[in-house]
Each structure stands twice: as C-alpha cells, then as structure tokens.
Amino acid sequence: MRTLVLILNRLIWFVPTVLGLMVITFTISHVIPADPVAFFAGDNATPEQIAELRARYGFDQPMYVQLWDYLVGVLQGDFGVSLYTQRPIADDLFNRLPATLELTLVAVILSAIVGIPLGVISAVNRNSTTDHVLRIITVSGLAMASFWLAILFQLLFAMELRWTPLQGRIDGWGPDEITGFFLIDSALAGDWESFRSAASHLVLPTLTLAFPAMATIVRFTRAGVLDAINSNYVLYEQAMGFPRHVVIWKYVLRNALIGTVTQIGLIFGILIAGAVVVEAVFDWPGIGLYAVQSILNSDYNAIMGFTLITGVIFILVNLLVDVVHGMIDPRTQG
Amino acid sequence: MTGLFDAGRDAARLIGRTAFAAGLAVAGVSALTGAAEAGGKFVFANSSPYDTLDPHAVYDVGRVASRLNLYDGLMRWVDNPPKLEPWLAESYEVSDDGTVYTFKLREATFHDGTPLEASDVVYSIERILALKKGAFSLYSDVIEPGSTKALDARTVQFNLTKPSAIFMATVPAIHVVNEDLVRANEVDGDWGGAWLSSNDAGSGSFELTRYDPAIGFQAKRFDDHFHGWDMNPNPFDEIEFRTVVEINSRVLGLLNGDFHGTDGYLPQDQVKRLVASDDVTVDEQESMRIFYSIIHNGREPFGDVNLRKAISYAFDYDGFNQEILSGSVARNPAPLPNNIWGAPDVEGYTYDLEKAKEYLAKVEGEIPTITIGALAGYGQTEQAAALMQNGLNKIGLETQIVAEPWSVVSGKMRDEQQMYDLLFLWRSTYYADPNNWVGEMYACDQVGARNNSWYCDPEVDELLMAARVETDRETRAEHYRKAATMVMEDAAGVFIYNTKWFGPFASSVKGVRFSPIGNGQEMRWAYFEE
Numbered sequence: 080m081r082t083l084v085l086i087l088n089r090l091i092w093f094v095p096t097v098l099g100l101m102v103i104t105f106t107i108s109h110v111i112p113a114d115p116v117a118f119f120a121g122d123n124a125t126p127e128q129i130a131e132l133r134a135r136y137g138f139d140q141p142m143y144v145q146l147w148d149y150l151v152g153v154l155q156g157d158f159g160v161s162l163y164t165q166r167p168i169a170d171d172l173f174n175r176l177p178a179t180l181e182l183t184l185v186a187v188i189l190s191a192i193v194g195i196p197l198g199v200i201s202a203v204n205r206n207s208t209t210d211h212v213l214r215i216i217t218v219s220g221l222a223m224a225s226f227w228l229a230i231l232f233q234l235l236f237a238m239e240l241r242w243t244p245l246q247g248r249i250d251g252w253g254p255d256e257i258t259g260f261f262l263i264d265s266a267l268a269g270d271w272e273s274f275r276s277a278a279s280h281l282v283l284p285t286l287t288l289a290f291p292a293m294a295t296i297v298r299f300t301r302a303g304v305l306d307a308i309n310s311n312y313v314l315y316e317q318a319m320g321f322p323r324h325v326v327i328w329k330y331v332l333r334n335a336l337i338g339t340v341t342q343i344g345l346i347f348g349i350l351i352a353g354a355v356v357v358e359a360v361f362d363w364p365g366i367g368l369y370a371v372q373s374i375l376n377s378d379y380n381a382i383m384g385f386t387l388i389t390g391v392i393f394i395l396v397n398l399l400v401d402v403v404h405g406m407i408d409p410r411t412q413g
Numbered sequence: 414m415t416g417l418f419d420a421g422r423d424a425a426r427l428i429g430r431t432a433f434a435a436g437l438a439v440a441g442v443s444a445l446t447g448a449a450e451a452g453g454k455f456v457f458a459n460s461s462p463y464d465t466l467d468p469h470a471v472y473d474v475g476r477v478a479s480r481l482n483l484y485d486g487l488m489r490w491v492d493n494p495p496k497l498e499p500w501l502a503e504s505y506e507v508s509d510d511g512t513v514y515t516f517k518l519r520e521a522t523f524h525d526g527t528p529l530e531a532s533d534v535v536y537s538i539e540r541i542l543a544l545k546k547g548a549f550s551l552y553s554d555v556i557e558p559g560s561t562k563a564l565d566a567r568t569v570q571f572n573l574t575k576p577s578a579i580f581m582a583t584v585p586a587i588h589v590v591n592e593d594l595v596r597a598n599e600v601d602g603d604w605g606g607a608w609l610s611s612n613d614a615g616s617g618s619f620e621l622t623r624y625d626p627a628i629g630f631q632a633k634r635f636d637d638h639f640h641g642w643d644m645n646p647n648p649f650d651e652i653e654f655r656t657v658v659e660i661n662s663r664v665l666g667l668l669n670g671d672f673h674g675t676d677g678y679l680p681q682d683q684v685k686r687l688v689a690s691d692d693v694t695v696d697e698q699e700s701m702r703i704f705y706s707i708i709h710n711g712r713e714p715f716g717d718v719n720l721r722k723a724i725s726y727a728f729d730y731d732g733f734n735q736e737i738l739s740g741s742v743a744r745n746p747a748p749l750p751n752n753i754w755g756a757p758d759v760e761g762y763t764y765d766l767e768k769a770k771e772y773l774a775k776v777e778g779e780i781p782t783i784t785i786g787a788l789a790g791y792g793q794t795e796q797a798a799a800l801m802q803n804g805l806n807k808i809g810l811e812t813q814i815v816a817e818p819w820s821v822v823s824g825k826m827r828d829e830q831q832m833y834d835l836l837f838l839w840r841s842t843y844y845a846d847p848n849n850w851v852g853e854m855y856a857c858d859q860v861g862a863r864n865n866s867w868y869c870d871p872e873v874d875e876l877l878m879a880a881r882v883e884t885d886r887e888t889r890a891e892h893y894r895k896a897a898t899m900v901m902e903d904a905a906g907v908f909i910y911n912t913k914w915f916g917p918f919a920s921s922v923k924g925v926r927f928s929p930i931g932n933g934q935e936m937r938w939a940y941f942e943e
Contacts, residue, residue, distance in 0.1 A: 114824025120546065121472055125553065125862045126827065128545050164464040164626055165603075165610045175627045233665055245669045246662050247655075252623055252631070362657045362666075364627030372462060375790075377820045 082405045089398045097390055101153070104386040105146050108379055115377035119162050136162065149383065158387070159380030161373075168384035172366055176388065177259025178248060179358070179365030183350045185262075186285045190293035191343060197293070198300020198339070199332060205305065213297060220294030225353070229287040229360040236283060243282045246362040250276045284361040288354060292346045299342045303335030310334075337408050344400030348393035452650040453941050455922070457934070458657040458672040464626050465610040468588035469540050472547040474841050478654045478934040479630060484588035484615035485639075487516050487534065487569075488581070490930040493698050494752055495845035497582065501529065501589060501616075501639070511576030511884055514584075518567040521639035523591040524613060524620040529639075531563035536592035538571070540604050548586035550862075551844070555580060576882040578889060582846040585930070590614045618937035619652055629655040640937070645924065647940040654934075667693055667917055674925075677916035677932060678702075680792070681739045687917045696916040699743055701750040701842040701929040703850065704793070706785075706801065706835045706907040707826070711860075711867025715834060719775040721904035724835070725762040726769035727804030728797075734910050737796055745911035747901045748851040752911070754886070755847040755893030759901060761908060769808045780810060786825075786833030787816040794837040797909065801835065826865040836865070839912070842929040847893040852877050855900050868905040 116133045117124065133139050137148065152159060158168035201213040237245040244250070254265040254273045262281075265273035307313060308331055316326050355367030366385055373381035461475030468480045489500035499505065502516040521529040541549055542558045555573045562570045573580060591614040598608035605614075613621035618640070619632035631653040634642075642648050655672070657663045663675040664683045668690055677696075679687075687693045708724060709715050734742050745751050746761020785801055787794040795816050802812045815833060817825075822838075825831040843849055853863040857874045860867055873896050880892035901908065916933045918925055923942045927933040 111821070114827075115820060117824040117827055118820040121550075125550050128550060128553065129827070131545055160607075161464070165467065165470065165606050166465075166626070171626065174625070178627070230661060233662075238665060238669060245666055245671055246657070247671070252625070252628070359659045360662055362655070362659070362662055364625065364656075368462075368658065369627065372464075375818050375820060 082402055085401055085405060086398065089394075089401065093394060096394060097387065098150075100390045101150065101383065101387060102146065104383055105149065105379075106142075108374075108377070108382045109142055109145070111377070115162055115379065118376060119378075149380075153387070158384045161381050162378045163376055163381075168380045171369065171381065172384050172388055173259075175364060175366045175369050178363060179351060179354050179367060180392075181260045181262065182281065182284055182288065182357070182363060182365060183347065183354060185281055186288035186292060186350055187343060187347050189285055190289040190296055190346070193289075194293040194296030195300050195332075195336070195339065198297040199304050199327065199335075201297060201301040202304035202308065202335075203327065217294035217297045220290045223290070225287050225291065225356050226360060228290060229283070229357060232283045232287055233360070244276075244280050246360070248277065248280050248363055249273065250280075253277070284357045284363055287360075288350055288357050292350060295342060295346060296339055299339045300335055303338045304331055307331040307334040333407055337404060340400055340403050340407065344397045347396045348389070351389055351392060452647060454651040454653060455649045455674070455936055455939065455941075456653045456655065456672050457936075458663040458666055458675040459629065459654050460656075460658060460660070460663065460676050462626070462656045462658070463624075463629050463654065466613065466621070466624060466630060467547075467606060467609040468590065468615070469537070469544055469548070470546045470606065470610065472586060472843065474930075474932060477931055478936075480588055481617070481931050481935040482619045482632060482652060482654075482937070483613050483617040483621055484590070485521070485529075485617050486585040486588050487518075488584045490585055490845055490928050491926060491935075493700075493927050493929060494754075495701075495842075495928050495930055497585070497845070500585070501534075507581075507884075511578070511882065512573040514571040514573070514580065515564070516569050516571075518569065519639050520567075521616050522637055523594070523616045524635060525591065525594060526637075527591060527593065528566075529589060529591075529616050530566045531569040532566075533589050533592045534569040534587070535561045535563050536595070537589045538587055540590065540595070541587065543604055544606065548583070548843075551583040551586060576884075578881055578883055579844070579846045579848045579852070582844040582848075586844070589616065591616075618935075622651070627656075629653065638937075642937075645938060645940055647943065649936060649940065652936045664917075667919070670919070673919040673922050674933075675917055677914040677927075678912065679915065679917070681741045684741070684915045684917070687915075692920055693917050694920050694922075696914075696918070696925065696927065696933070698914045698916070698927050699750075699752050700912045700914040701753060701845065702912040703745050703748070703750055703840050704742070704797070704837070704909045704912065705748070705840065706797070706837045706909070707833075707866050708904070708906050709832050709834050709867060710869075710905055711829055712832075712834065714776060714778060714780055717776050718903060719772045720780065722762075723769045723772040723776070723808060724801075724805065725904040725907050726765045726772065727808055727810075728762070728801050728907050728909070729764040729804060730762070730909060731764065733797060733800055737800070738793070738910070741915070742910035742913055744909075746908050747897045748854055748906060748908055749847050749893065749897045750842075750850065750911045753845065753847055753850075755890040755897070757894045757898040757901070759898055761901060762904070764804070766804070766807055769804070773808055773810070782811040782813055784834045785812055785814045786822060786836035787814060788822055788838060789816040789818045791819075797837045798835075801837075801907070827861055829861065829867060832865065832867075835907070845930060847889070847897075848877075848881060851893060851897045851900060852880065855896070855905060866905055868900070868903075870899070870903065870905075873899050873903075 116138055117129050120129050120132055137145060161168055161171055164171060197213055201210050204210045233245055236243045249261055253261050254268050254270050257264045257267055261277035265277055313331060316330060354365055355371050358365045358367040370385040463476055463479055466479050468484045485501050487502040488497055491498055501518055501521055503519045505516045507514055523529055538561050555577045557574055560572045564570055594614045595605035595609060598605045600607060611624055618635055618638050620635045621632050623631040633651050634648055660683060666672040667675050688695050708721055714720050734744055746759055747757050749756040785798045787798040798814045802814055805812050840850055853859050855868050855873060856864055856877045857869040860869055876892045876896040880889045883889045916927055921941045922939055924939040925933045926938045
C-alpha cells in the first residue's frame with residue numbers, strides 16, 4: 080500500500096517535471112545565438128533562401144508560439160521532424176536508444192556486481208592493505224577521464240593484445256531487429272555468432288563506462304557497511320551467535336545497500352547522459368552522439384526529443400529505485 | 414573478526430568467478446575484420462554523419478560519398494587538377510548567347526532497372542529549385558522553375574535566364590533521381606524528401622543495400638552502370654561508409670585493419686602516425702581549400718586599407734604554415750587556390766611588424782578592440798586566431814578572441830552587425846571554377862550571402878561580373894588574375910594557405926582517384942591489389 084502511494088505520488092509529479100524540463104530546454108536551446116536554418120542551408124545559401132526556409136519551419140514565429148506548437152505536437156505524439164535528416168525525431172531517437180540503453184544497462188549491472196562486493200571487502204578490511212589498494216583503485220576510477228581511459232583500453236586490449244574489437248557495436252550490421260538490443264535479439268534468434276560479436280564489442284565501452292560507476296558504488300557500499308557494522312543490532316546479532324558471514328551478507332549488506340541503490344539510480348541517469356564520450360571513442364551508434372550533433376547543429380526538435388527521452392528514463396529509473404528502496408528498507412515496511 | 418574476513422574472502426571468490434567469466438567472454442571474441450580480398454568490401458571511416466542520403470538536400474564535402482557513389486550527374490569532376498568530363502551526357506551544345514545548354518544523354522538505367530530519361534533530369538532540377546536546399550543557390554539566379562525541357566527521351570535542354578560562364582562547372586551537382594520512384598513516395602508535396610533521406614533512387618556505380626543514419630551506408634556494385642567496369646580490373650563488390658566522429662578512432666581503426674580508408678584532412682600528428690605504418694599508404698596532393706581570415710571591410714575602421722594592410726603584415730605566415738602545421742600546407746597569398754587556372758603569381762604579404770606599424774600609423778582615429786572569430790572545435794582556426802592576436806598586440810592593438818560553433822558562426826557571418834571583425838575559416842571547392850572563390854567571396858551582389866567581408870570595389874566587381882558571362886577561358890582567367898591581385902593588394906582578407914590532402918588508405922587499396930570536389934571518395938576506380 081505504501082509502495083502504491085509512493086508510485087502514485089511520483090506519477091503525479093511526472094507531468095509537471097517533464098513539462099518544466101521541456102520549457103527549460105526549449106528556452107535554452109532557442110536563446111543561444113545560433114541560426115540553425117543558416118547552418119543547414121549551407122555555405123552557399125542566399126538570404127532569401129534562408130528566410131524562406133525559416134518561414135517554412137516556423138522559426139519566424141515568436142518563441143512562445145513555437146513552444147506552444149511544440150507542446151501541442153508532443154501531446155499528439157508528434158516530436159517534430161529533424162532539420163537535418165528530415166525524418167521524424169521519434170524515428171531517429173528510437174533507432175539509437177537501444178544501443179545506449181544496452182551499453183548503459185550492462186555497465187550498471189557490471190559496476191554493481193563488482194562494486195558492491197568490493198565495497199564490502201573494503202569495509203570489513205578497513206584500513207588494511209586491501210582497503211588502501213581498493214581506495215587507490217576507486218579514486219583512480221573517479222579521477223580518470225573516460226576519454227583517456229577508453230583510448231588506453233583500445234590501445235592495450237584491441238591494438239596490442241587483440242583480445243577485443245576496437246570499436247563499433249557488432250561485426251556487420253547486427254541481427255534482425257526485435258528489441259534493438261543486440262544481445263537479446265541475437266539470443267532470441269539463436270544467432271550465437273552475432274551474440275558473441277555483440278558481447279565482445281560491449282567489453283571495452285562497458286568497462287570504460289563501468290569503471291567510474293563502480294568506484295562510486297564501492298565508496299557508497301563501504302560507507303554503508305561501516306555505518307551498519309557499528310550499529311547496535313549487529314552487536315546484538317553477533318552476541319546471539321550468528322555466523323559472521325550471515326551477519327555481513329544478510330543483515331549488514333541489506334541496510335548498507337539502501338544508500339547504494341539510490342546511488343545506482345542516479346548513476347544510471349548520469350551514465351546515459353555521459354555515454355556520449357564513450358560512444359564517440361568507440362563509434363557506438365547511440366543517442367549520446369546524436370544529441371551532441373543536434374546541439375552543435377542547433378537542431379531544436381532533436382535536442383528537445385533527446386532531453387524528453389532521457390528525462391523520462393531518468394524519472395522512471397528513479398521511481399524504480401524508490402520502489403526497490405521501499406522493499407529493502409525495513410523502516411518503510413510494516 | 415575472523416568471520417568478517419571470511420565474508421571478505423567469499424566476496425573475493427565471487428569477484429574471481431565474475432572476472433573469470435568476463436575473461437572467457439573476452440577470449441571468445443571473434444576474429445576482427447579479415448584481410449581484404451579481391452573484389453571484396455571496402456570500408457571507409459568518415460567524420461561527418463550520413464544523416465540524410467537525399468542528394469538534393471545537402472551539398473557539403475563531408476557527405477559527398479553518398480552522392481558520388483549512388484548517383485550520377487550529366488557531367489563529373491575527376492582527378493586533380495579537376496577536369497570536367499561528360500558523364501551521363503554523351504554530348505552537349507551551348508547556344509551562341511550562352512543561355513541554352515542542350516545535353517544528349519547516354520543510355521543508362523536506374524538501380525531498379527528503369528531507363529534514365531531526360532524527364533528524370535528535368536524532375537531533378539525542378540526538385541532542387543523547389544526544395545531550396547543543397548546546391549539550390551548555384552541555380553536560383555539562372556534557372557527559372559519550369560524552364561528546363563525534355564526535348565525527347567534522351568535530350569534535355571536548360572534555358573538560362575542570363576548567360577553564365579560557370580553553369581557548366583555546376584552541372585555535376587545536379588544528381589539525377591528516378592522521377593517515378595520518388596514521385597511514388599511523395600508525402601504531402603514533400604518531393605519525396607522524407608523517403609529519399611533513407612533510400613536510393615539513383616543510377617550510380619553502387620546500389621544502396623543498407624542504411625542506418627546512426628552508422629552509415631552500405632552499397633553493392635551496380636553491374637549495369639552505364640559507364641561499365643572495363644576500366645577497373647577488380648572493382649569492389651561492396652562499399653561501406655561508416656560515421657566515426659573521433660579522429661583517433663578513425664586512425665586506430667585504419668591501423669587495425671577495421672577500415673580501408675579515412676578522410677584526408679587529419680591533423681599532422683595523426684598523418685605522421687599513419688605514414689609510419691607499413692599497412693597504410695598516404696597519398697599527398699595539393700587540394701583547393703584555402704584558409705584565410707575574413708576582414709569585415711564594411712565596419713569602420715576596417716574600411717581603411719592601411720589598417721587592413723597592417724593586419725595582413727601582422728600575421729606570422731611561416732610560423733603558422735611551417736611550424737604549427739609542420740609544412741603540411743602550401744602558402745597561398747591570394748583569394749584563389751594556387752592550382753586553379755586564373756590564380757595570380759604574387760608573393761603576397763609577409764610577417765613584417767615594422768611595415769605593419771608603418772601602415773598602422775597612417776590610420777586616423779581610434780581603433781577599438783578587435784574581435785577575432787574562430788570556429789570552436791576546429792583547432793587550426795583557434796591557433797591562427799591566437800597567432801593573429803599575438804601579432805596585433807605587438808603592434809599595439811587590443812584584441813579579443815571569440816571561438817564559437819559553426820552553427821553560431823554561420824548565422825553571424827551573414828549579419829553585418831553581428832559579424833566578427835576578423836574570422837578564420839576555410840573556403841572549400843564546391844565547383845572547380847575561380848568564381849567559387851574570389852568570384853563569390855568579393856562580388857558586390859554576394860554581400861551578406863557568400864561575400865561575408867562586405868567588400869565591394871567597383872573595379873574588382875566589374876572584372877568579376879565580366880568573368881561570369883565571358884565564355885573564353887583565357888579572357889576569364891585574365892579577369893580573375895587581375896581581380897584576385899587587386900583584392901590581395903587591397904588586403905580585403907588575410908590569405909594564408911592552400912590545403913594539402915593526405916589521403917590515407919590501406920596499402921592494399923589501389924586506384925583511388927583524388928579530385929578536390931570528390932575528395933577521393935568515388936570508389937568505382939579503386940580496387941584491392943591481389
């Protein structure tokens with residue numbers, strides 16, 4: 080019941096949040112002194128040609144009229160057309176979204192699978208050599224520029240050792256699209272060659288993306304575990320004679336994970352937004368690259384579409400985090 | 414504490430298993446792209462995204478591959494220096510008054526097997542005029558909608574509104590699309606724009622097989638191409654042009670064998686890296702892409718030739734070309750590439766601060782802070798701006814550098830009020846005629862459009878206008894030679910270098926034909942050496 084109320088509460092806030100996001104993005108993208116029409120019309124365009132194109136796309140209208148038209152369009156499921164591709168924005172974005180989501184999801188899962196146990200190890204070995212080594216690794220993970228790390232991985236694993244592909248999402252053009260997630264689509268089709276290719280192409284970009292995320296998770300888990308270890312209930316359970324590994328992995332970790340789970344939700348959003356660098360280096364055809372190109376081109380509809388989609392994903396992921404949070408936090412139960 | 418250490422060891426074992434599983438996944442990686450085979454598939458890494466395949470929607474050099482490989486025009490630019498060769502046209506005639514151009518077409522078919530006819534050419538030019546995109550501005554002054562006629566199935570006639578000596582040079586940009594196919598896919602009078610952005614309606618040497626705007630395009634050889642394949646012993650079976658925006662990724666991919674070619678305007682450190690590899694050959698050619706700084710002649714005090722000359726003498730040309738760019742460019746002192754006909758043989762300005770001060774002393778009134786514009790993300794323009802700033806500061810002028818993205822700059826440079834005082838940028842080859850450079854950059858009728866200097870000199874303009882209608886090549890060359898010299902002497906801009914193209918290709922790739930218009934990306938000539 081409590082979870083249901085939470086979900087309803089979040090959903091009520093969903094609409095004004097998205098609306099606010101759209102208004103802010105629209106305003107910012109329109110006030111920067113760029114002229115998308117002059118840009119896409121090309122070097123040789125005449126002033127008359129630019130004026131006519133501007134009128135054709137409605138850019139000669141006052142900004143509030145453009146915003147209103149855009150919002151009405153979105154309510155009708157029309158995200159507009161890209162100035163550059165002439166294709167519907169929804170087509171462009173949904174064509175690229177699975178690539179980014181697949182990369183981000185695998186990175187988050189990997190960083191959680193590795194980061195949480197490392198956080199526990201770090202905490203239970205506080206101030207030991209292991210803890211110090213892990214601290215150095217995590218601080219490095221947070222401090223290293225992902226651009227640099229990506230190139231380092233490429234040089235070592237792809238160029239020198241030749242263990243992994245250098246870039247791209249798959250050899251060739253990928254399996255027939257069902258979900259757009261190559262791992263899932265190739266598995267569903269029983270095409271294990273494509274599956275292996277997709278998995279191998281995921282290795283380096285995922286590692287690059289997961290490394291700083293893992294570092295964050297390690298630090299949060301460590302702090303959470305240390306906090307929980309010093310609690311009275313842990314002392315009580317130890318006094319009751321529970322085996323230590325049960326105390327740590329069942330009781331301490333559950334409480335320690337509350338903060339970590341919240342962090343994972345935030346990390347997911349950050350990774351989607353931050354995937355652009357990794358996508359650029361690894362030639363990964365996701366929405367990050369599309370967004371950057373759209374910003375550079377001042378392709379308003381594309382910028383709005385990207386913001387809307389990432390905003391909605393971020394809100395949904397954090398809703399999910401809230402639900403999970405409610406499920407694992409004993410204080411919110413009963 | 415023993416129990417806690419046990420817990421830690423459990424976790425360590427878990428991580429160990431995870432790492433092992435990950436290791437297996439890595440070890441199971443499939444082999445990378447195999448060595449190229451005869452015929453085979455050629456893969457090119459391109460810096461610009463192929464966000465549309467519509468040949469009439471774009472007219473940039475970055476995405477020229479889709480136009481040149483999937484489509485044909487009546488004429489085509491080949492080789493360097495570029496030669497204009499009949500392509501779909503078997504022959505052509507020009508009326509004595511220079512307004513009627515009649516082309517006889519060869520027998521050719523589109524990729525869907527339907528014959529290419531004069532009506533398709535008519536539809537293509539009408540489509541360009543209606544869309545008002547891409548190469549539209551080349552024709553808007555001289556061709557009225559509805560004036561182009563198909564005299565019969567294989568004869569098309571262009572009726573210009575006035576004589577134009579450059580029309581022939583712009584004809585290759587009329588890429589012919591399959592009228593029936595495009596019409597069948599029109600939606601709400603869009604001239605098939607949405608459909609053609611992702612599909613192929615051409616007759617070119619290669620036929621589209623896959624397209625993903627996020628990745629690029631793939632095409633197979635069109636065996637029935639009108640030109641035939643006799644000139645190429647072993648043409649590619651397939652070509653693939655992928656978007657790879659990162660320079661380092663393109664270079665590593667080429668070194669790694671993932672790609673067989675990439676763009677020829679890489680930074681010199683990357684070129685040196687490629688030259689050092691046995692697996693890559695780098696073809697060096699002087700292109701036709703001049704680097705210069707616009708001076709806003711329309712804003713005081715830049716209307717004073719003495720100030721413009723002071724600015725021209727304050728730029729360290731050798732320092733930029735020889736030191737910063739390692740001599741990878743050719744000094745180009747005038748507003749025409751050195752290697753185009755009509756280019757003047759002049760020495761131009763040198764870096765001479767004493768002369769700069771002399772001219773500066775002749776300038777009357779106060780000189781405000783000079784705004785130097787540069788293209789954000791294009792390192793060379795920012796380096797040049799810094800070097801210019803250094804020179805101007807040394808002669809006592811105050812300056813500020815403003816680096817902004819191209820989408821901002823392209824708008825500002827068409828607005829007299831917003832235009833920077835100086836702006837560093839390149840002028841590329843859209844068609845290989847001097848009009849493409851000095852003829853557009855300094856003509857009075859192009860002020861605010863392609864003339865972003867607001868420079869308008871009656872004597873220069875008279876020469877440029879005469880050259881636009883004159884049909885005799887030598888006379889035209891003389892006009893352009895004089896005009897370019899006058900613009901240079903007037904210091905209407907700071908003219909710095911002509912680009913060299915360093916085309917990197919896998920060593921197995923042979924037969925690439927570079928043209929400044931096509932950038933070596935028309936792949937019908939190339940093949941893998943067996």
